[in-house]
Amino acid sequence: MASTSPSTSTPVAPSSFGSLRQIEAGILNVGFVDAGPRDGPAVVLLHGWPYDIHAYAEVAPSLAARNYRVIVPYLRGFGTTRFLSEATFRNGEQAALAVDVIALLDALDIDRAIVAGFDWGARTADIVAAIWPERCTALVSVSGYLIGSQEANRMPLPPRAELAWWYQFYFATERGRLGYGQNTREFNRLIWQTASPEWAFDDATFDRSAISFENPDHVDIVIHNYRWRIGIADGEPRYADLEARLAESPVIAVPTITLEPSQQLSRLGDEELRLGLADLPLRCACDTKANDFCHDTGLVHPGLDSEASLSGLVPRKTMALRCLLSVSVRGRNASSHQPLRNGERTTWIDQPCPIGPAACRCRNSARPSFRHPDRATREAMKRRLR
Numbered sequence: 530m531a532s533t534s535p536s537t538s539t540p541v542a543p544s545s546f547g548s549l550r551q552i553e554a555g556i557l558n559v560g561f562v563d564a565g566p567r568d569g570p571a572v573v574l575l576h577g578w579p580y581d582i583h584a585y586a587e588v589a590p591s592l593a594a595r596n597y598r599v600i601v602p603y604l605r606g607f608g609t610t611r612f613l614s615e616a617t618f619r620n621g622e623q624a625a626l627a628v629d630v631i632a633l634l635d636a637l638d639i640d641r642a643i644v645a646g647f648d649w650g651a652r653t654a655d656i657v658a659a660i661w662p663e664r665c666t667a668l669v670s671v672s673g674y675l676i677g678s679q680e681a682n683r684m685p686l687p688p689r690a691e692l693a694w695w696y697q698f699y700f701a702t703e704r705g706r707l708g709y710g711q712n713t714r715e716f717n718r719l720i721w722q723t724a725s726p727e728w729a730f731d732d733a734t735f736d737r738s739a740i741s742f743e744n745p746d747h748v749d750i751v752i753h754n755y756r757w758r759i760g761i762a763d764g765e766p767r768y769a770d771l772e773a774r775l776a777e778s779p780v781i782a783v784p785t786i787t788l789e790p791s792q793q794l795s796r797l798g799d800e801e802l803r804l805g806l807a808d809l810p811l812r813c814a815c816d817t818k819a820n821d822f823c824h825d826t827g828l829v830h831p832g833l834d835s836e837a838s839l840s841g842l843v844p845r846k847t848m849a850l851r852c853l854l855s856v857s858v859r860g861r862n863a864s865s866h867q868p869l870r871n872g873e874r875t876t877w878i879d880q881p882c883p884i885g886p887a888a889c890r891c892r893n894s895a896r897p898s899f900r901h902p903d904r905a906t907r908e909a910m911k912r913r914l915r
Contacts, residue, residue: 546582546589546601549609555632556617560609561602563637565593570666571639573630574601577648578751579717581607581741583734584647600642602633604649606750608741619746621754623677624768624775627656634664647671649754659779660771666783673787678776679760696720700755710748714739 546562553559562582572592574585582601589599603610604626605619612619630653634642643666646654652675658668659676685691696716699705709716718735721728741747756762764772 546586551609552633552636553613554636555629556613557605557629557632558611558613559602559629559633559636560611561600561633562589564589564599564601565597567598569596569598571598571600571634571642573634573642573644573654574599575630575644575646575650575653576601576604576607577646577650578754579720579742580648581738583738597643598639600633600637600639602630603741603744604653604750605629606747607744610744612746618765619749619753620757620765620768621750621752622757622764622768622772623652623656624764624771626653627660628768628771630654630657631661631664640664641666643667643669645669651675652677655781656775658781658783658785660774662781662783668781668783668785669788670785671788674778674781676775676778677758678772679758680776682758683760697755697759700752701759701761706748706752709751713742713748717742 546564549560550563551558551560574582574589576582576584582603585599585601589601592599605612606621626649630644634640641664644654644657645668646652648671651670651672654668655670655674655676658665658670686694696705700709717739721730721735753762757764
């Protein structure tokens with residue numbers, strides 16, 4: 530039976546949310562904010578690393594004022610969330626974090642919720658939507674489809690893209706583990722600055738979240754998360770079947786909105802766009818309306834497809850990436866896109882195949898989906914746009 534109790538083992542940062550709650554859920558005692566009416570439609574907001582629940586300090590009250598029940602949990606290894614047993618392996622793999630969310634919904638007797646997140650939280654939300662659609666009313670995911678696998682993560686990226694992951698390689702070493710443990714606060718402040726160079730946060734804003742990094746399991750969870758991703762740390766057998774399903778890039782079929790950081794994407798160079806996506810025109814020559822499926826290109830046209838709405842603010846390469854990385858389809862189940870990597874990653878669209886089964890390689894005829902074909906076919910598709 531779920532139980533609630535205040536946390537006494539870690540100082541709690543000043544919060545605009547009000548008081549925190551604790552509840553036993555699965556293998557954790559989870560610290561979380563519970564705002565809004567208890568009988569309102571539930572929304573679960575999931576933070577990433579190195580952030581915490583205060584990433585939603587403005588969003589949660591706004592949703593609560595609209596009569597949503599807003600649940601904002603500390604992920605394992607953050608804030609007041611604790612493992613119930615000292616013997617439990619401190620596991621940061623993607624499947625474990627998703628199971629934590631389902632356990633929290635069960636503990637709170639919430640059947641279904643809108644699940645939203647960014648960074649680790651987006652990946653976790655994606656998994657919940659893909660594997661447990663009956664528990665997910667809708668999905669909001671920053672950066673789109675982030676479900677991965679150890680096998681996929683073995684594939685190298687262009688040098689400039691690899692540079693952005695410097696901390697992942699640092700964490701792969703014992704020096705990195707020791708350094709992160711000794712300098713957690715300074716390290717995470719550096720990540721805030723480098724990941725969001727135009728965010729002029731003040732000391733009070735950072736300090737409010739930094740307290741959550743004092744969790745006794747924080748370093749173990751973070752290090753294992755990044756080591757597991759690149760295949761130098763094992764997961765737990767209990768999650769093996771789930772990870773096998775996730776490695777197949779499961780389709781997300783619940784209503785979905787994805788958000789992309791336009792300024793960040795506009796800074797990418799042609800090397801990162803490596804499939805020639807910057808050559809795509811700003812708009813397709815066909816008559817497809819915004820948010821509708823284009824059978825000429827095999828893409829869903831993004832909402833920003835008019836000169837008036839663009840107003841010169843969205844670079845062409847950003848527009849091309851929006852088209853391939855994110856989609857929100859009104860009035861139907863939304864589709865989720867996954868970034869291409871060396872021509873092997875896939876993009877699934879819940880629509881009839883636009884280019885034929887030979888190139889599409891649909892998984893089954895009962896649920897046809899579009900899959901990006903090989904490079905030659907992609908080049909042919911681009912020529913049709915010119």
